[in-house]
Amino acid sequence: MSSSASIKRVAFQGEPGAFSEEAAIQLLGKETGTVPCRTFEALFSSVADDIADYALAPIENSLAGSVHKSYDLLLESHLQVIRETILPVSHNLIGIHGAALEDIETVESHPVALAQCEKFFRTHPQILRVPALDTAGSVREIVLARDLSRGAIAGKRAAEIYGGKILLEHIEDHKENYTRFLLLAASPEPRDDADKLSLVVHLEHKAGALQRALDVFAQRGISLLKIESRPIAGHPWEYRFYLDLQTSLNDREAVRALEELRSCTSDIRVLGSYPSYKTGTRQP
16 A cells, blocks of 8 residues: 555454454455454444444354354444455464473363364364463463463464464364354445345244245345344343345445345344455455
C-alpha cells in the first residue's frame, strides 16, 4: 500500500501468532495491520471502539463444529459479514530451545487444540495437558518461563514469533482440519462477485414454521449450505436460526425469497451478502 494511512486494521481474538492472525493475513495480505484482542467480546466491539476497521471471527471448525460465541456476538454487535476465508489448521508441539520430546511433562494450549491432538496424548500418557486461553499465548508463556519441561501446541507462526522450537510437526488427529472465518465490518460492502448470503431468523414457536421458512428458498432453487440454531435468552425453548445460502442480494430470486420470508417469520436480519472463499486465492 502507498501509505500507512491506507493500511486497514483487522482485529482478531488471541495473541500475535494465533491461527486467527494467520487467517487475517491469508485473506488481506501481509501489509494488513493486525490487532490482537484478548476476548471475543473485545473482538466484536473493536470496530465500534475504533480499535480496528474490521474484525475477523472464527465461525466454525471442520472437526470441532460451530463457534457458538461468535454466532451470539455477531447478532449483538450488528456487524456485517463482508468476506470469508478458510484456514488449514496444523498443530505442532513446541518447546524452548534446548528441550527434547522426552523432557516435556506438560503441554499447554487452547482446549480445542488439545482435544484435536488426542492421539498424541495417548501415545505419550505421561504428558499432562494444561488448558489455556489460546494457542499462540501458550507458546509465549513457555518461552518466557524457560522451563524445559513445558511445551505448547500451536502453529509454526507462533514458534517463529516467540522463539520456540518445534519438537514435533503435525500432531493433530486429522489432517483435514479447517477453520472458517468471517470478516466483519460496520456496514455492508456490496460486491458484484457476491455469491453467499447469511441471515438469521426468529421463527414463531409453532409446527411447520421452519419448513415454511426454508421452502421460500427451496422453491426458487436456492441451496441451503448451513443451518445453525441458537437459544434466545429470556425465551425458553425459542430459537434463532442462522442460515448460509448459495446466493446473494444480487440475485432477484433471493430478494423475492427474503420478501416472502418476512411475511412468515417473527424477525429476520441479513448478516451479509459476500463472496465465498475460493481455495488458493486472496480476495481484494
